Amino acid sequence: MENTELSNIAETLAREMKTPVEIISEPAGNIKRVALPPDWRLEERDDDKKLLAAPRRKIAKVRLHDAESFVDYIKRHGSMTDSTIWCEADYKAGRVVFLGILNDHGEDEAKAAWRDHHAKFTPEFSEEWTRWISQNKNPFSQVEFAAFVEDNLKDIASTEGSPSGAQMLEMAVTFEANQDMRFKSAIRLQNGGVQMSFVQDDDTQTLQKMQVFDRFSLGFPVFWNGDAYRLDARLRYRVRDGKLSFWFELIRQDKVLEAATQTLITQIREKTGNPFFFGEPCLQQ
16 A cells, blocks of 8 residues: 555544544554544554563663673573674773674574664773873872872782882882982983982982882783783983972883783683674664
8 A cells, every 4th residue: 555545544534533543554563554643644653662562572782791791691692693792992092892782684694683682891991900091191299109109009010120019119218208309310220220319409418319210010900800911111200490200101001901802802702602793883873
């Protein structure tokens, strides 16, 4: 039946009826075309949404908070032939998202799917990762940097060629002791560190020396409840009006994030066995 004929029927009923009237239904009864007051326009109604006791298929959009829950949901509601898992990551921007499409298209072109049952998992970063990333390249005064090192001393990793946590703590304590002194000079040492000299403003003969490391190593989980990874950092300083400011520069944190994400990907792939894609599924809105 043509749309114009259906519209004529609706207009006729509009003159006689005062309540919604069903004009025509699909053979399976999924779609009903109904004339509705006040202007009696012809509209389509999907029984799956409201009128049936239960939906004919699963439609959902859920968010999971850990990898284990994400895997469990995929295994509970998905299948090996019609469910896919996607990972979209921008390591430099610090963004990683996993998306499971439980009713995705399969290999059979004659059996297209709706792609509207989704499970989303955004890994939560650890407190340690968030703290160091948020302060990356942020200038500190001597006292501020000393306090930051002391508060996060457990994150310092003792690796070959890098200072230990005890050595970093000693440096931080010396920073605090010299906070009222004026910077005089710095000499680069053969071990890669820097020896700094400080003097009192009213007594230039009183000289205080301290060693500053030019880089150090960190070790902590990238993701909450995840494996620990090594992250190296450079220590920088600037002198202005006789006062020092310090900051650290993390070295290729994007590669560390990539390694942690690859570990997650391996775990999810092995536990689900579903087809896995690295990219964007480009779902229709």
